[in-house]
Amino acid sequence: MSVGFIMLCHTALNRAAQVARHWARADCPVVLHVDRRVRRRSYDELVRKLSDLPNVRFCERHSCEWGTWSLVTATQAAARMMLREFPKVDHVFHASGSCLPLRPVQELRDYLAQRPTTDFIESVTTEDVSWTVDGLERERFQFWFPFSWKRQRKLFDLTVRLQRRFRIRRRIPKGVVPHLGSQWWCLSRATLSAILNDPRRAEYDRYFRKVWIPDESYFQSLVRLHARTIESRSLTLSKFDFQGKPHIFYDDHLRLLRRSDCFVARKIWPQANLLYRVFLSEEKEALRRAEPNPGRIDRIFSTALERRTRGRPGLYMQSRFPRPDRENSKTAAPYSLFSGFAELFEGFEPWMAEVTGTAVHGKLFAPDRVHYAGGVGVYRGGLSDSAALRDREPRGFLTSLIWNTRGERQCFQFGPGDTQALTWFLATDHNAQIAVISGAWAIPLFRSNRNFADIRREAARLQQVELDFLKVLRSPWTKARLHVWTLADFIDAPRDHLHMILDEMNPRAHLTPGVLPPMVSLDGFGAFLQNLRNEGMQPLVMGDFRVAPPRQGARQTRTRGE
Template structure:
């Protein structure tokens, strides 16, 4: 008794030739099906190259396409030829041209000889299948699929939508319970011949020819009618990513493949020279009795999927960057944003650096340039201070800055005069600590000597921008730690909010603040705001400022004399 190998080949014919000779060298007959899409010239050359091997035969060719009936028809033709031509075959093992034996063939033969009545095929009901992709579970059995999903995607989707709307459904043949599983199986001669010689085969074939991806359901369903002992697993190592695409194995997966103890693996890169050399070389060692155990490497594949879909916090890569909300954290570490502080306090950045030890930048998103700490023109990761480069993708600029400087707290200034495209990112980043003195943007305008009409227009524009920004910060979707004060309430008692902010950042000296940074001279600021009101612009974000505050050095009013009797 021996094992018959059925190979479905459509590309890399020279590798398929190597593997076919490896099987026959161990005494296993091989039936090869070559996709009809392969040119006649290439097929003839491939056939001639293997014509001298008596254990190799070629079956009738079918046109094969992913998700279509041709793959099942090709398997049927090859299996019929195998059963008719080799009476000593006890099991038929289905492989592809990109499959590679990982263990000596003798080990596979002995393993199957110990299970003469067992069919190794993954077969699970649709309710128990977690790996289906595309949203079609039960519907792949109840709808019709006349169009190719790969070549005519729009027609495919339209056909499914129309059938859903019209509630058109097909009835399953009586006695069938749909099952699904891996295409790569190993069936006993008795079970396979019962499937192929079933009197109802014509009816079953007509039904499954309209099923989507029938190669993953035809044998998996019918085996339940005839098999007395099913091991619902595949002896072939076949891994898929989160999109349902097969993992391709390269030379650097050598030790990984060895660790799996599986008999066969797919899908092998045709240019993985090292893999073909190692696994196809003759070995006379004693056969191992170990069970195939793809679970040994499942953790590695799960980690690879997590790294591809989630990645490291705050680090963006090609597999996730175009997709919104695929990031594993917006940024990689905490940072602080101050809005209005550098406008209200003199030399605020120097004071903050001395108080916290953090790297304190100016306005990173200013119109002219990114104001890096110390006046640098370039920072970690070769980030330039060029406004043009930064504004090409401001969100990436910020996330790159935080990633490149991880381990050191970053602090920068922000305001309505800066690029506003990054505002929503700041609001939804849990790593951001945002402190806002609303209306402080009016202080630089108050201190400039410009035409009042120009100041009024600019003040209206800045207030409009900050108002929108504050709406974003106050949104229920904001995840940053946000504190907002009006300018009027902040200058009344600045020490407490400053102490709270610095405690959260982590100060160099663990002590209470004794003095605040020096505030700019605001004499006449209330009158400036009143002038804006008089010109029709209503400055409301800074709070209530008296028009004529009581001078600090004004002598007290004399008290009225009174008599004491």
């Protein structure tokens, strides 16, 4: 059993020469096609390097371009020369100049000797293809494609739109069922000869000449007319990214390539000196008899694709800055936002930190500075407490804080007096837990000794800001876990409401509020709200507070949860 290799080369000719010499020295004929666009000097140098090998040939050269018929023409020319010059070849292996053998040639010979009439070529119908990118599956066989996709993109797109609009369809040659697959195949001599010498070949060539990317469909379709046994898979390891571009293998992929058990891999980086040194060594002994199984490394490529297209949850970086609403989670971990709690409870932050064991910050978005837990000036990851730096990129500030503290839940205070740039970001983040006591911002105003006219103006401003925030939270696009109470509703059962929040933060911990922090006195708060009304400002978010101070018994009932 003999196997011959045809190689399509256009770059890195020194590496192509190394691979061709490796196969030729192993008694395998090699026919090289060198792109006509390669400079004559480089071509002559390649011929000179391989001139000492009697089983190496160079076929007629053609100018090759991606996605065009020229690649099929080059393959036909190399295949004809292989069959004519080397009559003892039983299988023809199609490779490129960037391919690299991964296993000893003798293993490939033995493998093919056990399957003398089998053709290894990926060949699937358009209905079963899931790897084409940007459409044009069945249409690539139904439309004319007279223009180059790379050089004449506007004309290419225009002809596609016109053919779709006027429902123009080409006639597929009788008996041909369009199939797609990788251009890197290994065909038996009988099948390849039948394809090249088919009496209807001129008709087939005319049709496929105007098919889009014919090198992925010509042999893949015609092999169905002549092959005795087809294994619809390639013996060459080739992986593609989400854009349809081939993955390039580097030196650090050595172990990965060995695990695949494939006979050949592409596309190899020309400077991968370690890969070429290891796999082109002079060792003649077969190392293994394993079945080629690229599926063994599919999980790694799937992970790489996931990392490339979605990134790591909550991580924003220069190498991958996603489009809005295309990020893989806005933040890296769950966190909690409390609005109104620090105003209602004295010492709420240290109490919450003790009960939950989490980092509880003050107001991270206060106008004066960032109030980190413990009052530090620089937090993890070198985050400054500067309000100016924070406000320059508030989203980056919050996402960096959550990313830098992964593994420890972050809690912080928020209110209508803070920077409101992230309201939509917070509401649409599924990692956010937002608890709001609406109207609690009025408590510091109630307890202040400021001029009442100033209090009224500030109350009107803060209420409008909070109303806008609540409107955002109640939008249909909200993904955060949301709890909103009016001030009046919350103080009716503070223990129950806090228990609900704690249980949601960590259901397995069975956290209980225990002894609540002291609640500020609200005696006279109803009269304060009435004074705001009298001054022309209508309180809307505090709930129902009576003007007269409640009876002692009622007060005790209201604060019994304390």
